[in-house]
Amino acid sequence: MSKALSGKTRLEHDLIGDREVPVEVYYGVQTLRAVENFDISGSYLYDYPEFIYAFADVKEAAAKANRDLDLLEPVLAGAIISACQAVKSGKYNDQFVVDMMQGGAGTSTNMNANEVIANIALEIMGHKKGEYQYCHPNNHVNLSQSTNDAYPTALKIALYRSITALEKELKLLIKSFKSKGKEFKKVIKMGRTQLQDAVPMTLGQEFKAFAANLKEEIERLQQNKKLLLEVNMGATAIGTGINSDPDYTPLCIEHLRDITNLKVKAASNMIEATSDTGVFIMNSSTIKRLAVKLSKISNDLRLLSSGPRTGINEINLPAVQPGSSIMPGKVNPVIPEVVNQIAFRVIGNDLTITMGSEAGQLQLNVMEPVIAFSLLENVEMLMNGMKTLRIRCIDGITANAERCKELVMNSISLVTALNPYLGYEVSTKLAKEALETGESVYDLILKQGLMEEERLKDILKPENMIKPRKMNL
Structure with missing residues (x-):
């Protein structure tokens, strides 16, 4: 993401000492050190723009509150506010270069935001980058804040928006499953339990069940x-509010509500809220539950489409790419497979989030960066995975209706539908004989005179086997 640099630099300093910073960049010395220290995951802040924009929301709300309290003079506050709004335009995404995996409880991320916003504000006021006497990353942009309140607040806003987008994609996927349920409503097939023949159903019922299964997750x-x-x-630092005005929190929250259009509220106990990360566990578990359900559905799609000649072969998944480098003509269920793998990653990240949350100590949890990275990655992967599943798989599924019907009529499990009429013992004997001789249950019943053909046909009508019915015993 880095732009070509001229080689020119500006001199900046921090607690550790002086450093030359490329003159073109909007970040500063503390961000530069973080880039050098945390070359870890290959995933950077610019990979998660929603997190960047949420930070800009937080900094804008803080600047407005500090302006209202006469802690920032209006021109400086205005420049910071304008800089925050410029960040949210996406123009400066490539300046957020810190690795998502970092030590320091998110300080590197917070300072990346502070420095970029400060340098944009400096240019707005007609100054050069790095002339921090006019707008300082800590003294002005970070005024009345700490990483320990700015970082989790930005993360929560980013997650709220990301989960909202995830819900929209989930609703589209549910709609696709419902559509297929309607399309396949007359396709009779065999239901299965424990991978063995159970009782008849329709392919439409199966796909409607997929839709219903996922619909539950919207509410969660x-x-x-x-x-x-x-x-x-x-x-601020630990929840006591040191270095903030008594009126700062309500003002900041009010501005944050206006900026984000979200019903943000202040925690009732700031010390507890600064150290606790339980909210991330709750949301991670919900996302994991969705991933598990999607993986199970993907398993079903792979089974139902297996073959095509030697498997179940009740449905056809769209052929999206060749399946083998050695076996000509082979097409694999690659879309459900990738959804399975996304689910495995989400499940693993959920454990990481759990361990990260447990690792909090005393008044702070320093593991929030790995919690943030894992949660944001989970939402993005699931969103992309559901879109891919919908467009490249579900929407193009077709049914092999004759194959489905053939499997039903040849299934020994038809005796289940006859159980109320012939009794369990007779039905068991028929099932055993059909298995041993290879004859169909239908033919054996007629051969042994156990039921008249007209009545047998009525009982075994597809519409009579897929829902409750009054029985004339």
């Missing part, structure tokens, strides 16, 4: 994301 996502709206702005 909406329920748990609301917990993200409780923030600790004004807590």
